[in-house]
Amino acid sequence: MELLHTDTLEEAREKLWKETREMDMKTRKVKAQETPGRISASDVVSDENIPPFDRSVVDGYAVRARETYGAGEASPVFFRVTGQVRIEEAAGTLSGCQEAVRLQTGSMIPDGADAVVMSEYTEEYAPGRIACIRAVSEGENIIRAGEDVRRGECIIRRGQKIGVGEAGMLAGLGIREIQVYLRPSVAILSTGDELAGGDEPLTAGRIRDINTSALSAAALEYGMEICLSRRVRDEEREIRQAVEEAAEKSDIVLISGGSSKGDKDFTKRVLEEITGNVFTHGIAVRPGKPTILAYDRERRAVIAGLPGHPMAAVIMFRLLIRDWYRRKTGSPEPLKIPAVMKENVSSNQGRATCLPVRLVPGADGYEAVPVYAKSGSISALAKADAFIMIPRNREGLRKGEKVKAELL
Amino acid sequence: MELLHTDTLEEAREKLWKETREMDMKTRKVKAQETPGRISASDVVSDENIPPFDRSVVDGYAVRARETYGAGEASPVFFRVTGQVRIEEAAGTLSGCQEAVRLQTGSMIPDGADAVVMSEYTEEYAPGRIACIRAVSEGENIIRAGEDVRRGECIIRRGQKIGVGEAGMLAGLGIREIQVYLRPSVAILSTGDELAGGDEPLTAGRIRDINTSALSAAALEYGMEICLSRRVRDEEREIRQAVEEAAEKSDIVLISGGSSKGDKDFTKRVLEEITGNVFTHGIAVRPGKPTILAYDRERRAVIAGLPGHPMAAVIMFRLLIRDWYRRKTGSPEPLKIPAVMKENVSSNQGRATCLPVRLVPGADGYEAVPVYAKSGSISALAKADAFIMIPRNREGLRKGEKVKAELL
Numbered sequence: 001m002e003l004l005h006t007d008t009l010e011e012a013r014e015k016l017w018k019e020t021r022e023m024d025m026k027t028r029k030v031k032a033q034e035t036p037g038r039i040s041a042s043d044v045v046s047d048e049n050i051p052p053f054d055r056s057v058v059d060g061y062a063v064r065a066r067e068t069y070g071a072g073e074a075s076p077v078f079f080r081v082t083g084q085v086r087i088e089e090a091a092g093t094l095s096g097c098q099e100a101v102r103l104q105t106g107s108m109i110p111d112g113a114d115a116v117v118m119s120e121y122t123e124e125y126a127p128g129r130i131a132c133i134r135a136v137s138e139g140e141n142i143i144r145a146g147e148d149v150r151r152g153e154c155i156i157r158r159g160q161k162i163g164v165g166e167a168g169m170l171a172g173l174g175i176r177e178i179q180v181y182l183r184p185s186v187a188i189l190s191t192g193d194e195l196a197g198g199d200e201p202l203t204a205g206r207i208r209d210i211n212t213s214a215l216s217a218a219a220l221e222y223g224m225e226i227c228l229s230r231r232v233r234d235e236e237r238e239i240r241q242a243v244e245e246a247a248e249k250s251d252i253v254l255i256s257g258g259s260s261k262g263d264k265d266f267t268k269r270v271l272e273e274i275t276g277n278v279f280t281h282g283i284a285v286r287p288g289k290p291t292i293l294a295y296d297r298e299r300r301a302v303i304a305g306l307p308g309h310p311m312a313a314v315i316m317f318r319l320l321i322r323d324w325y326r327r328k329t330g331s332p333e334p335l336k337i338p339a340v341m342k343e344n345v346s347s348n349q350g351r352a353t354c355l356p357v358r359l360v361p362g363a364d365g366y367e368a369v370p371v372y373a374k375s376g377s378i379s380a381l382a383k384a385d386a387f388i389m390i391p392r393n394r395e396g397l398r399k400g401e402k403v404k405a406e407l408l
Numbered sequence: 409m410e411l412l413h414t415d416t417l418e419e420a421r422e423k424l425w426k427e428t429r430e431m432d433m434k435t436r437k438v439k440a441q442e443t444p445g446r447i448s449a450s451d452v453v454s455d456e457n458i459p460p461f462d463r464s465v466v467d468g469y470a471v472r473a474r475e476t477y478g479a480g481e482a483s484p485v486f487f488r489v490t491g492q493v494r495i496e497e498a499a500g501t502l503s504g505c506q507e508a509v510r511l512q513t514g515s516m517i518p519d520g521a522d523a524v525v526m527s528e529y530t531e532e533y534a535p536g537r538i539a540c541i542r543a544v545s546e547g548e549n550i551i552r553a554g555e556d557v558r559r560g561e562c563i564i565r566r567g568q569k570i571g572v573g574e575a576g577m578l579a580g581l582g583i584r585e586i587q588v589y590l591r592p593s594v595a596i597l598s599t600g601d602e603l604a605g606g607d608e609p610l611t612a613g614r615i616r617d618i619n620t621s622a623l624s625a626a627a628l629e630y631g632m633e634i635c636l637s638r639r640v641r642d643e644e645r646e647i648r649q650a651v652e653e654a655a656e657k658s659d660i661v662l663i664s665g666g667s668s669k670g671d672k673d674f675t676k677r678v679l680e681e682i683t684g685n686v687f688t689h690g691i692a693v694r695p696g697k698p699t700i701l702a703y704d705r706e707r708r709a710v711i712a713g714l715p716g717h718p719m720a721a722v723i724m725f726r727l728l729i730r731d732w733y734r735r736k737t738g739s740p741e742p743l744k745i746p747a748v749m750k751e752n753v754s755s756n757q758g759r760a761t762c763l764p765v766r767l768v769p770g771a772d773g774y775e776a777v778p779v780y781a782k783s784g785s786i787s788a789l790a791k792a793d794a795f796i797m798i799p800r801n802r803e804g805l806r807k808g809e810k811v812k813a814e815l816l
Contacts, residue, residue, distance in 0.1 A: 032606065036625040050786065052610055057782055088601040090612030106602060106716070108613045148785045155787070164625045164816070165790025168718050171621035172786050174606045193496040194514060198440065198582045202460055204498030205516045213579035217444040217572045308514070310576050335793070335815075337745060338773035364810075365746035365773060374465060377556045378458065378580050379563070382573025385743070402772075407743075408572070 006282035008392065009319060009352055012293060015279045016324050019295045020302055025328050026182040026251075032170040035162040038180040039223070039329050044156040049146035050172045054109040058141045061100040061122055061130060062091075062113035068135040076131035081124075085110065100130060109142055116141035149173065159330030181329050186219045187246035188212055188229040191239060191257040191267070192308060195231050210310045210378050211256040218314050222322045224252070234258065236266040243274055247301040252321060257308035267305040268292050275303065284351040284392055285319065287312035293320065310378045315354045315387070318408075336404035337386060339366035346396035355397075356384035357405055368405055384408055414690035416800065417727060417760055420701060423687045424732050427703045428710055433736050434590040434659075440578040443570040446588040447631070447737050452564040457554035458580045462517040466549045469508040469530055469538060470499075470521035476543040484539035489532075493518065508538060517550055524549035557581065567738030589737050594627045595654035596620055596637040599647060599665040599675070600716060603639050618718045618786050619664040626722050630730045632660070642666065644674040651682055655709035660729060665716035675713040676700050683711065692759040692800055693727065695720035701728065718786045723762045723795070726816075744812035745794060747774035754804035763805075764792035765813055776813055792816055 007015065027041035056062065063079060071077040079100035085091040085107040094101060094112030101110050109116070118141065121134035149155055155169045156162070156178070162170075170178065188211075195209040196202055212229050219226055227250045232242045239258070246253040258267040271278050271294040280293040292305030304321055306313040326333070339359055347353035357368040368388060373380030386405035390397055397403060415423065435449035464470065471487060479485040487508035493499040493515040502509060502520030509518050517524070526549065529542035557563055563577045564570070564586070570578075578586065596619075603617040604610055620637050627634055635658045640650045647666070654661040666675040679686050679702040688701040700713030712729055714721040734741070747767055755761035765776040776796060781788030794813035798805055805811060 033621060033624065036628050048610070051615055053612070055615075085613070086601075088613050106600075106615070143782045143785075147782065148787050155790070162625070163790070164622050164629065164722055165786060165788070165792070167625035168618045168622035168722075168786040169790060171606060172616050172618040172718075174604075174610070174616050176606050192514075193494075196582075198579060198584050202456070202582070204461070205493070205496050207459055207463075207514070208580050208582050210576045210580040213441060214572050214576035216441065217570070217575035220444050221572065310580075314572055314576075335745075335767070336769075337743075359743070361744075374551045374555065377551075378573060378576040379556050380573070382563070382571070382577060384573070 006284040006289065007280050009283060009285050012280045012283045012291075012320060013323060016293055016302070016320060017327065019277065019279050020324070022297075023295070023300055023302070025184065027179050028182050029177050030180050031177050032167070032175055035170065035178060035180055036167050037223070038162050039331055040156045040158055040160050040162060041179040041181045041329070042158050043154050044170075044175065044178055046149050046151055046153050046155050046173050048173050049151050050149035050169070051143055051145060051147070053145050055143050056103040056105060056107050056109060056116045056141060057143050058116055058118045059105050060103060060116045060118040060141065061132070062094065062103050062110050062116050063100045063132070063136070064094065064113060065115040065136050065138040065140065067098055068115070068117065068132055071132045071135045073133045076133050079130050079132060081128045081130055114138045114142075157330070159332065161331065183223055183225040184251040184325060185227040185249070186224045186252045186254060187227055187250040188215050188219070189232050189239075189242050189246060189253065189255045190230070191232045191234055191255060193234045197231060211308070211313050214310050214314050214378065214381070215254055215256065215317060218317055222325065224325070234266070236270060239266050240270045240274065243270055243303065247274065247296045247299040247303060250301060253301055253303040254306055254317060254321070255303070256306045256313045258305065271303055271305060283316070285316070286348060286351045286353045288316040288319070288354070289351070291316045291320070311356070311373060311381055314381060319354065334406055336406050337366060339368040339403055339405050340364070341397045341399055341401045341403055342367040342369045344396060344399050345370050345390070347390045347394065349395050350392055352392040353390040355388045355390055356380055356408070357386055357388055358383060359385045359405060366405070368403055381408070414692040414697065415688050417691060417693050420688045420691045420699075420728060421731060424701055424710070424728060425735065427685065427687050428732070430705075431703070431708050431710070433592065435587050436590050437585050438588050439585050440575070440583055443578065443586060443588055444575050445631070446570050447739055448564045448566055448568050448570060449587040449589045449737070450566050451562050452578075452583065452586055454557050454559055454561050454563050454581050456581045457559050458557035458577070459551055459553060459555070461553050463551050464511040464513060464515050464517060464524045464549060465551050466524055466526045467513050468511060468524045468526040468549065469540070470502065470511050470518050470524050471508045471540070471544070472502065472521060473523040473544050473546040473548065475506055476523070476525065476540055479540045479543045481541045484541050487538050487540060489536045489538055522546050522550075565738070567740065569739065591631055591633040592659040592733060593635040593657070594632045594660045594662060595635055595658040596623050596627070597640050597647075597650050597654060597661065597663045598638070599640045599642055599663060601642045605639060619716070619721050622718050622722050622786065622789070623662055623664065623725060626725055630733065632733070642674070644678060647674050648678045648682065651678055651711065655682065655704045655707040655711060659709060661709055661711040662714055662725060662729070663711070664714045664721045666713065679711055679713065691724070693724070694756060694759045694761045696724040696727070696762070697759070699724045699728070719764070719781060719789055722789060727762065742814055744814050745774060747776040747811055747813050748772070749805045749807055749809045749811055750775040750777045752804060752807045753778050753798070755798045755802065757803050758800055760800040761798040763796045763798055764788055764816070765794055765796055766791060767793045767813060774813070776811055789816070
């Protein structure tokens with residue numbers, strides 16, 4: 001039995017990054033209203049201000065702040081109301097002394113005015129005459145043009161996901177389309193003679209194909225698109241044809257099963273033949289050691305031979321391919337949740353361990369409860385909220401130790 | 409000016425819950441492969457085992473554990489190999505003494521065998537004869553039928569979101585369709601004479617409509633569907649027609665703007681006329697006080713009059729309507745991230761405050777940095793990762809204080 005030369009996770013990631021350097025992620029211009037959930041493929045710069053002009057943030061009267069100085073309940077200051085600015089109108093000008101203009105929340109501030117007195121601090125003691133019982137300082141109750149978003153400001157960076165705030169800014173600036181990354185297309189091939197589909201009876205020795213569904217669900221969650229998914233028998237010719245077709249049609253090919261060194265594990269040989277470019281076979285991560293990475297230069301497809309066990313297949317997809325895609329699109333690293341280990345956990349020194357955990361609210365933040373699972377378990381993935389990477393130079397984690405959990 | 413009688417957030421939520429008791433969320437049967445991201449509308453019970461039979465988790469030999477006792481490098485124990493179980497086949501039976509059957513990872517365990525010796529602890533010293541140099545205990549290297557998922561076990565609860573693990577379990581059990589909640593349909597009406605669409609020039613006094621886009625993005629993020637969105641002028645008749653049409657077509661109507669008590673704030677009157685059932689007007693939450701809640705019994709639609717300010721509108725949508733939808737579908741409360749305040753923050757006593765924050769990794773978990781924003785700001789929503797609720801009986805939060813942030 002040929003021994004696997006294993007890379008560390010970091011080595012495998014770095015090789016994948018370098019080998020695929022020439023592969024550009026596809027982008028497309030889409031309408032602003034179709035961007036939520038997409039990843040921006042370029043920096044977006046504002047060419048307007050938000051707000052576009054100085055606006056009042058209250059209902060009240062636009063005044064010159066210095067003309068209110070000394071105003072109080074016992075010493076009101078008097079103003080002549082020379083007009084009103086309705087919310088959708090252009091404002092005029094304050095020209096004479098002790099003039100005020102009535103405003104609504106959102107109204108434009110007239111030229112010459114530099115503050116707004118709230119209605120509740122004024123009283124109309126005669127038509128067109130108000131008493132102001134509270135002084136305001138310059139700028140009070142005004143939001144300045146560009147105070148929210150400044151013309152020329154970069155409002156969305158490449159790699160930034162369009163969420164509620166980003167969608168709101170695009171609308172607020174009248175930006176009607178932006179360049180986003182296309183969802184990468186993923187082909188999923190699940191190999192194994194023992195695998196039965198959901199519509200087949202389970203005869204003795206056979207189990208149902210979990211990986212096609214679990215990897216599809218993961219790909220969708222990671223913002224990818226499934227262009228093809230099928231089961232393939234453990235026949236070298238069948239696997240070769242399936243991989244060639246998949247690489248032709250997709251950006252990412254996931255092959256589950258057949259990645260180790262058993263009699264029937266043809267994946268590596270097939271990938272060598274097809275791509276001539278298998279750069280990783282074996283990664284020092286538990287679970288997921290028998291993972292193969294290749295890049296098909298001709299068809300521009302990343303190909304990953306993943307373990308047959310569902311938990312390991314999903315974890316390696318996450319740690320390698322999703323991370324690669326994140327980096328390719330310039331997206332930020334995912335949020336890691338601080339937690340404290342609830343129990344001791346041992347791990348193999350020399351191999352990093354990806355430990356699924358449940359996050360349980362404790363006295364002092366989250367406690368991470370390990371979800372133990374024999375390899376091949378799928379229920380553990382549903383029970384876990386997150387995972388923790390135990391570095392390869394550690395023998396385990398101590399109860400009470402601080403860790404950072406990444407949400408699953 | 410009529411004063412608002414304000415409910416607390418909890419009171420408003422409870423009223424909304426009670427008033428809409430008769431409103432059932434629509435459900436539909438969908439194929440298992442279309443469930444990822446959906447919310448299950450019923451408990452799903454397994455009627456198979458995963459794995460369906462006892463399986464080997466290694467390559468090796470099925471044996472009776474007690475026949476290996478005492479085996480060691482210096483004292484091998486000998487077995488006769490009576491067969492091989494290929495991975496897709498039914499296994500036979502161990503009948504005689506000191507018999508072993510060769511297995512692959514995943515093979516079915518033969519009747520009579522109760523453990524598997526890994527290949528590396530055996531040596532084939534003659535055809536059909538092996539020496540075993542390591543004892544195994546009962547059950548070793550075997551995953552039992554039902555050990556991952558047991559027949560009769562509830563694998564997915566009502567309200568549970570279908571993620572990778574759930575999708576994998578459905579596939580593993582051959583469950584081909586389940587009942588899920590339909591995405592509720594949302595109609596968005598943005599009111600205000602000052603609002604311009606993205607395709608209109610910005611004349612003086614006018615600003616662009618942010619709320620339609622921000623609320624749409626939020627609704628999509630919350631798993632809802634937009635069935636209608638439009639700007640409406642501040643004309644009572646126009647608003648009435650728009651709300652009636654929206655309530656007819658959707659489960660949830662969001663009206664932004666016109667919810668306070670200004671001259672042009674018709675929303676409450678219109679909702680009274682249409683539904684006869686406005687149960688909340690004014691909620692003691694900052695920002696978002698001028699919020700109106702109504703239920704249209706005839707058209708079975710929840711109607712929310714939201715503040716005109718984008719930040720406040722999105723926050724009240726989140727705190728009230730998303731929370732209501734979560735509760736209606738029996739979904740768990742969202743994860744709250746423990747953090748420590750980076751600065752002092754003051755808030756109004758008597759009103760709960762929803763404070764947007766950025767979460768920044770600190771020495772000891774996350775630090776929450778307040779994102780200050782004048783009302784009406786949209787950039788703040790893009791800058792913030794999460795929000796913190798400051799209870800209404802507090803005057804603020806101290807630097808260093810522990811808080812729980814909810815992801816935006």
